[in-house]
Amino acid sequence: MASYSYLTTRPSYSLISLILLLSFALLCVSFPAYLQNPLNPAAAGVRGCFTATTNDAVAPAAATTDDQDPEQLRILVGVHTVARKHARQHLIRMAYALQQTPGPSAARVDVRFVLCARPMPPEHGAFVALEARAHGDMLLLDCAENAEDGKTYSYFAALPAMLGERERPYDYVMKVDDDTYLRLEALVETLRDAPREDMYYGVGLPFMHRERPRFMLGMGYVLSWDLVQWIAASDMVKREAKGVEDVTTGNWLNMGNKAKNRVNIYPRMYDYKSAEAEDFLENTVGLHQLKEDLKWAHTLEHFNATRLEPSSKLNI
Numbered sequence: 001m002a003s004y005s006y007l008t009t010r011p012s013y014s015l016i017s018l019i020l021l022l023s024f025a026l027l028c029v030s031f032p033a034y035l036q037n038p039l040n041p042a043a044a045g046v047r048g049c050f051t052a053t054t055n056d057a058v059a060p061a062a063a064t065t066d067d068q069d070p071e072q073l074r075i076l077v078g079v080h081t082v083a084r085k086h087a088r089q090h091l092i093r094m095a096y097a098l099q100q101t102p103g104p105s106a107a108r109v110d111v112r113f114v115l116c117a118r119p120m121p122p123e124h125g126a127f128v129a130l131e132a133r134a135h136g137d138m139l140l141l142d143c144a145e146n147a148e149d150g151k152t153y154s155y156f157a158a159l160p161a162m163l164g165e166r167e168r169p170y171d172y173v174m175k176v177d178d179d180t181y182l183r184l185e186a187l188v189e190t191l192r193d194a195p196r197e198d199m200y201y202g203v204g205l206p207f208m209h210r211e212r213p214r215f216m217l218g219m220g221y222v223l224s225w226d227l228v229q230w231i232a233a234s235d236m237v238k239r240e241a242k243g244v245e246d247v248t249t250g251n252w253l254n255m256g257n258k259a260k261n262r263v264n265i266y267p268r269m270y271d272y273k274s275a276e277a278e279d280f281l282e283n284t285v286g287l288h289q290l291k292e293d294l295k296w297a298h299t300l301e302h303f304n305a306t307r308l309e310p311s312s313k314l315n316i
């Protein structure tokens with residue numbers, strides 16, 4: 001069972017917080033270099049624009065990490081997206097929130113939207129600030145928004161400092177595209193028995209190399225926390241930060257003689273083909289190439305995410 005950290009506290013809005021928010025949003029927009037994104041702002045205290053408030057009604061959802069079960073599997077999923085795609089972020093947020101299963105949880109999956117702070121036109125900055133305040137799930141990095149320009153490096157390299165106080169805040173960190181839909185339970189189930197260290201997981205190329213694929217496709221891949229720390233500390237990786245995103249990550253690990261444990265989940269994460277039932281695998285971990293809303297609709301329908309209670313008045 002994957003427990004999911006969205007919306008565990010329900011934001012309550014007031015005029016005062018809105019005014020506060022708008023002033024913070026303006027501050028953030030005027031001083032983009034100041035933007036920081038603690039993943040666990042409630043525990044970390046005031047560390048950035050998005051959390052510089054005393055209103056705990058909008059405290060982000062990660063507030064409960066301190067009393068977590070040490071046996072619980074912890075996974076950070078970073079959805080790499082861009083500021084202007086508000087509607088897509090909203091859809092993805094709901095798609096994952098609905099996969100939350102109540103009850104005793106053996107895993108915790110934190111989903112965050114990963115953006116670069118440059119460029120950040122004022123209207124986008126304000127919306128990002130709103131979403132951060134309302135949902136606590138935006139992660140803004142000090143980088144230029146360009147997939148081949150080192151965003152993935154900025155993401156992994158920033159995490160140890162952002163999460164500094166904790167020795168191992170997450171067991172695994174995932175990078176996923178914003179046109180990928182993950183089935184969180186399947187993700188958790190495949191990671192539960194995976195090595196916790198020196199581990200690189202995803203759809204590997206070449207597909208048939210189960211033990212040692214050269215790299216994992218960029219639609220979604222996972223690194224164990226020790227590899228995230230290694231990326232953050234390595235001068236070699238810093239020099240090699242740019243390039244075709246997924247190949248580049250594989251190159252770092254190959255050059256550094258890292259990731260001895262590689263988990264190739266091919267074909268369980270794959271490109272969308274059609275709405276036909278036979279084009280979806282039963283043991284799907286993720287679907288990719290969901291560029292259009294209609295493809296999201298087909299996918300969510302297939303996996304029963306859109307089923308309404310019989311009592312629902314909505315007729316569609």
Ligand SMILES: *[C@@H]1O[C@H](CO)[C@@H](O)[C@H](O)[C@H]1NC(C)=O
Pocket residue numbers: 302303304
């Ligand atoms: C969706 O629900 C139906 C009816 O309960 C079930 O038969 C089907 O297997 C479900 N589909 C998936 C992908 O879980």
